[in-house]
Amino acid sequence: MILTLVGVSHGTLDQSAQRARGVGADIWFRPPGSSAIGLSSAPMSDKIPALLMKEPHVAFAMGTMVQPLSGFDAMTGVDLEDFRRLNGGFHFLKGGPLINDNDVIVDEYYAQQKNLHLGDTLNLVNHDWKLVGIFESGKLSRICVKLQVLQSLTSNQGRLSQIFLKVDDPKHAQAVVDALRIKYHGYQIYTMEEFTSMLSISNVGMLKSFIAVVIGVAVVVGFIVVFMAMYTAVLERTREIGILKAVGGSSGLILNILFRETLLLALLGSAVGILLTYGTQWLMKHAVPASLVQETVYDWWPIAAGIAVAGALLGAIVPGVKAVKQDVTEALSYE
Amino acid sequence: MSEPPIIEVRGLTKTYQVGEVAVHALRGVDLEVLKGEFVAIIGASGSGKSTLFHILGGLTPMTSGTVQINGRDLAGMTNSERTELRKTTVGFVFQKYNLLPTLSAEDNIRIVQYIGGREAMFSPSFQEILKLLGITDRMKHKPRALSGGQQQRVAIARGLVNSPAILLADEPTGNLDSENSAAVLKLVKDLNRRLGQTILMITHDADAANYADRIVKMRDGRIV
Numbered sequence: 133m134i135l136t137l138v139g140v141s142h143g144t145l146d147q148s149a150q151r152a153r154g155v156g157a158d159i160w161f162r163p164p165g166s167s168a169i170g171l172s173s174a175p176m177s178d179k180i181p182a183l184l185m186k187e188p189h190v191a192f193a194m195g196t197m198v199q200p201l202s203g204f205d206a207m208t209g210v211d212l213e214d215f216r217r218l219n220g221g222f223h224f225l226k227g228g229p230l231i232n233d234n235d236v237i238v239d240e241y242y243a244q245q246k247n248l249h250l251g252d253t254l255n256l257v258n259h260d261w262k263l264v265g266i267f268e269s270g271k272l273s274r275i276c277v278k279l280q281v282l283q284s285l286t287s288n289q290g291r292l293s294q295i296f297l298k299v300d301d302p303k304h305a306q307a308v309v310d311a312l313r314i315k316y317h318g319y320q321i322y323t324m325e326e327f328t329s330m331l332s333i334s335n336v337g338m339l340k341s342f343i344a345v346v347i348g349v350a351v352v353v354g355f356i357v358v359f360m361a362m363y364t365a366v367l368e369r370t371r372e373i374g375i376l377k378a379v380g381g382s383s384g385l386i387l388n389i390l391f392r393e394t395l396l397l398a399l400l401g402s403a404v405g406i407l408l409t410y411g412t413q414w415l416m417k418h419a420v421p422a423s424l425v426q427e428t429v430y431d432w433w434p435i436a437a438g439i440a441v442a443g444a445l446l447g448a449i450v451p452g453v454k455a456v457k458q459d460v461t462e463a464l465s466y467e
Numbered sequence: 468m469s470e471p472p473i474i475e476v477r478g479l480t481k482t483y484q485v486g487e488v489a490v491h492a493l494r495g496v497d498l499e500v501l502k503g504e505f506v507a508i509i510g511a512s513g514s515g516k517s518t519l520f521h522i523l524g525g526l527t528p529m530t531s532g533t534v535q536i537n538g539r540d541l542a543g544m545t546n547s548e549r550t551e552l553r554k555t556t557v558g559f560v561f562q563k564y565n566l567l568p569t570l571s572a573e574d575n576i577r578i579v580q581y582i583g584g585r586e587a588m589f590s591p592s593f594q595e596i597l598k599l600l601g602i603t604d605r606m607k608h609k610p611r612a613l614s615g616g617q618q619q620r621v622a623i624a625r626g627l628v629n630s631p632a633i634l635l636a637d638e639p640t641g642n643l644d645s646e647n648s649a650a651v652l653k654l655v656k657d658l659n660r661r662l663g664q665t666i667l668m669i670t671h672d673a674d675a676a677n678y679a680d681r682i683v684k685m686r687d688g689r690i691v
Binding site: 371372374375376377378379380381382383385459460461464 | 521524526527546547550551553554555559561565566567568578579582583625629
């Protein structure tokens with residue numbers, strides 16, 4: 133459970149970083165106070181890109197608008213011609229670009245997850261869209277529509293959520309960022325390298341708290357499960373413990389056996405848990421590839437195993453001590 | 468001067484408290500068993516013979532009296548001292564065999580050997596005992612794959628593996644048919660004769676008791 137949730141958190145962030153890099157821009161310009169993993173409004177004027185293009189070394193600026201949907205999904209309003217100028221545009225696997233106002237294009241994973249085909253109708257933000265293209269994943273967003281149409285539908289005419297800048301030479305990116313930060317005080321302006329490195333668990337406050345809660349719940353649930361399992365195991369083996377005591381087994385020896393058994397179970401359970409994460413990974417990849425991406429986070433293997441072992445050993449103490457205090461004759465008559 | 472008894476019981480009482488009722492299981496038992504003797508204690512249910520078995524084996528503390536086992540006084544022994552007694556001085560054979568179901572016959576014996584701090588290998592003399600018991604070809608089997616008679620033979624081997632001074636057997640044939648009962652009792656008798664093993668057997672079966680050198684009768688918590 134822990135490894136799966138940590139893997140999903142890492143996977144979601146890495147996918148975001150991959151899509152950000154896939155835009156092909158050098159600088160990301162975001163409104164003040166926006167989250168690192170999502171944009172929930174469009175507070176910037178669409179006149180800013182033109183102003184930014186007048187700055188030294190800025191070769192091109194493209195604004196987009198992001199409209200959050202349910203879950204982790206979001207749709208992006210984009211001008212495909214601007215996007216083509218920024219990085220060559222989308223690579224279409226099926227169909228082609230946006231022509232009409234109600235056209236929508238989606239990436240391959242979204243199409244797979246929703247079982248979409250060209251010509252299908254999608255209802256998003258209370259509007260029917262016609263699917264005209266499926267593009268290769270990893271660029272900008274999973275769902276794209278015309279910028280002006282999305283602005284109009286969401287009453288955000290003339291507003292943008294984010295702006296991507298291309299500089300004349302990537303070496304100038306940091307200098308441009310430094311200059312823009314002075315001029316556009318309060319705006320979140322990063323080089324793409326800076327931004328993608330920020331997309332880690334420790335840098336995203338909400339996820340950090342989420343992971344802490346998940347681990348806390350996992351520890352509590354794990355403790356209760358192991359405690360109950362050990363308690364039941366000791367009860368079921370009352371007679372066996374009585375036999376060991378009858379033939380001269382000391383309390384220390386019996387506790388030693390119980391703890392070694394618990395340790396072995398916890399380690400085996402951890403190994404099985406690690407194997408199961410590959411199962412959930414496969415399941416997500418085939419069932420919900422657009423919504424959830426699970427990575428294998430090797431650093432968490434020893435941490436998760438440590439939590440399992442600690443929980444198991446703690447859970448074994450109470451029934452273990454109870455077992456060795458049991459009367460031998462009572463234990464031997466246990467059925 | 469004659470050798471002192473290996474078991475010496477004087478004025479032994481045991482009272483259980485069941486709710487507010489005091490149950491007097493033993494009401495002043497006197498008993499002596501000499502080294503190398505095969506003694507059967509016979510009595511009906513509730514006569515106190517199982518309680519005597521449990522006290523002599525250090526499984527239950529006594530209420531009053533004195534009990535000397537191989538020169539050691541059981542009175543006032545702590546739990547860990549009684550555990551040590553079971554480990555070093557007394558071997559048990561139970562009516563229900565009490566083998567660990569997840570272990571093979573061999574491992575059931577070896578775990579007792581391990582508890583007793585003995586070497587991992589069976590001694591030549593113990594291998595002779597295994598041959599005598601006729602279970603050398605059944606050692607790799609789990610208890611569920613053995614007949615009742617075979618399980619009881621494994622239990623006897625387990626009781627003897629650490630060369631205890633006394634083998635205590637509680638209704639060792641209680642779960643066996645007459646053919647297997649006779650075979651097991653003959654083996655017990657053989658072990659007593661060939662090895663000089665002191666054996667104290669609890670039984671309610673007069674035929675089984677007849678295999679012993681001496682029969683002690685119990686009734687209402689007393690030896691009669």
